Amino acid sequence: MVSQHQASCCSGITRRSFLADTGMGFTGLVLGSMLFRDGVARAAATGIPARPARAKSVIWLFMVGGTSHMESFDPKPDLNKYAGKTIAETPYKHTLDSPFLKRNLRELVPGLHKVHPKVFPMQVGYRPRGRSGIALSDWWPHVGDCIDDIAVIRSMWTTDNNHGAQLQFHTGRHVLEGAFPTLGSWVHYGLGSLNDNLPQFIVLGTPIADCCGGNNAHGAHYLGPEHNGVRMNVDPQNPLPFASPGSDKFREEQKAEFDLLGRLNRLAGIEYPDDPALRARIKSYELAFRMQTAVPEVFQFAKESAATRRLYGLDHPLTQTFGQQCLAARRLVERGVRFVQIFHGSNGGAGAWDAHGDLKRGHTTLCGQVDQPIGGLLKDLKQRGLLDETLVVWGTEFGRTPGAQGSDGRDHHPYGFSAWLAGGGIKGGMAHGATDELGFHAVDSRHYVTDLHATVLQQLGLDARKLEIPGRKRLEMDFGKPIHEIIA
DSSP states (O other), X not given: OOOHHHHHHHHTOOHHHHHHHHTOOHHHHHHHHHHHHTTHHHHHHHTOOOOOOSOSEEEEEEETTOOOSTTTTSOOHHHHHTTTSBGGGSTTGGGGGOHHHHHHOBOSSTTSSOOOOBBOOOSSOEEEETTTTEEEEXXXXXXXXXXXXXXXXXXXXXXXXXXXXXXXXXXXXXXXGOOOOOHHHHHHHHSOOSOTTSOSEEEESOOOOGGGTGGGGGOOGGGOGGGSOEEOOOOTTSSOGGGOOXXXXXXXXXXXXXXXXXXXXXXXXXXXXXXXXXXXXXXXXXXXXXXXXXXXXXXXXXGSOHHHHHHTTTTSHHHHHHHHHHHHHHHHHHTTOSEEEEEEOOOSSSOTTOOSSOHXXXXXXXXXXXXHHHHHHHHHHHHTTOGGGEEEEEEESOEEOSBOBTXXXXXXXXXXXXXXXXXXXXXXXXXXXXXXXXXXXXXXXXEEHHHHHHHHHHHTTOOGGGOOBTTBOOOHHHHOOOOGGGBO
16 A cells, blocks of 8 residues: 555656666666657657557658749740830739738848849740640659659748748748747657668758858757658668778677767766766667668668669769669668658759759759659659558758749749648649739749648647647647648
């Protein structure tokens, strides 16, 4: 019989004293690990409700610099019809007086990016694709082959007219407001691990430059460093240069060192249980050792068939690099990684897709680098039965202006642009939302970038509104709303 006094004392036990008294028993640690892998303990700890999940993993493809929506997934024939005229000379002159433009734009440098009034024609042809007949530009034939598995959102908008929009696309917040957790970090925080030997949030390709958010575009900020994205270089010859396994003897010695370091860190963890940096360090040391075996195997592309390597474009210099990243992404989600974020076009500045001039030449090359690998990824996931449980998202920070900048370019355009999703319980073969006839404004079913976040979270079984940290108040805009129209 437990007395009232005893019950009162026991109810106030601290985590530090509990761990010290039990010596962090092995059985409890194993059980805890299993529960966190299944998301059970994480849900109890964070208050995140269990919700039916349609997807297990996300592959997030981000084109750095601002892909033109008119020359990709939202062709606009009226650009050709009114080419050379000013917007004021077209039937769409009212677009320049939009209250949305005046109300929502937040300029980092006032007046830096102006409306360009002279209509610039499309720089590539377009045609309907697939059974659904959705029109795509001719620069995306391989993705076009998969259009019946894709939901295109043609009505995205954001508020940053400069490249801080790259950070905004990943966090939902304007760069002037500082750093916030990214979508990948929220997924890492909200879900348990599917593979103890690999990080659950992996970043491939070169991240965005410091000018536009830098590492904050795959960072966790106040969620804690253990939820940051882990960068990996896709190099089949040297996949893990920072932690090479070495010889068998070296591995035995290294394991002993890791074991000792782990014991010392856990003793420190008992004394400082609420230190996020210490928790992250303990996890990173343990994971780094296990990764030495798991990671090199992921990048052994020679194990794939010749047909699969050709599917991703690994046999061609133009597509090889991004093709390897897309193939690595498939192999990672196949092994239980939750979130794979791939950057394309990073160049140390605003990004290669930033087409202020020579748009035709630049987009021809860039689309040529990514179209076949992305199409190959979608086809490969589908033929392996993985597309149903893998959500593929394609995005960029904003679109490009309908008006010409200079003689052959387009400026930044946050008022309306495109993104798309495939797999993971998303309806295929549909175009949702619309911009006006010139591609200037999102005018139908408009979606701020966090609507995309909320859709991804819902498909993973998470509720954006439950992902909150005590003392960290999020804005209504931060949560977004799932795009129910594209969900099967």
